[in-house]
Amino acid sequence: MKVVAAYLLALLGGNASPNAKDLTAILSSVGAEADKEKINFLLKELEGKDILEVLASGREKFASVPSGGGGGIVVASGGGGGGAAAAAEAPKAEEKKEEEKEESDDEMGFGLFGDDE
Template identity: 40%
Template sequence: MSSELSIVYAALILHDEGLEITADKLQALVKAAGSEVEPVWTSLFAKALANQDLGALLSNIGAAGAAAPAAGGAAPAAGGAAEAPKEEPKEEPKEESDDDMGFGLFD
């Protein structure tokens, strides 16, 4: 199992138990699972998830507004989330064939 995946599972376990996600707790869970991870990874994950609502992140995985906070934008309000405008499929210009020009490959 990859080290990142081990840390993600450990973070999910801590969240599920309602515990604070810290580097020490992540490292303890990863070690108890029989994996070895460099401490720098657990501290990076702990810092990244420090002020995040993990439940909201998990429930908005496929939402269109989920990418906005990661890019530095503001997330839409829960009650007034606007739907993303649907894009019309673009019609590609029809390519002309050699037959239309009056000559072919073997003429």
Template identity: 45%
Template sequence: MKYLAAYLLLQKSGKEAPSAEEITSVLESVGSEVDEKRIALLLSSLEGKSIADLIAQGSSKLAAVPTGGAAPAAGAVAGGDEEGKEEEEEEKEEEESDDDMGMGLFD
């Protein structure tokens, strides 16, 4: 993802087709490790393609993905009583309080 982000950043800055060296330079400037094989794979897969077209294709695919609006309703029907939620929250609080091993932040 970082390689694509660097590519898009360079392209937005005016580079028609950013090179591997330019992508490497951007990533190294922020202290990121660089894998030359991944850059080569990215550049070969984007060769001859329009970024605008690829984004449009990706957006249409995302529009077909269900957004999961039914999941909260199913959880409420399956066993959404308040006592169960309160017990779970109390258990989480107890577990979290054990994480500090008796030491507070400002002790």
């Protein structure tokens, strides 16, 4: 990815046709190691192509990739429905923990409303 970024930075800098030396210089200027094989592969793949067309094509391909995000939490059950019961008890445990914390503050005399006895 850093090789692609270096290529795009060279283009943005006004270099219409970056070469391996240009990409190596950009990468070394930020302390990144330049992988000659990756640089040569990228340059070979982009040779004679318009970068805007390549980016547009990639955007189309990326748009067709499923991104997950479809719903709620999936709970694996042990066959007897125990998973659902465990999932239902999880919020209760959090509520109890919160209540205990509030009570401990009051016991220390640091109550919010100053109910000192």
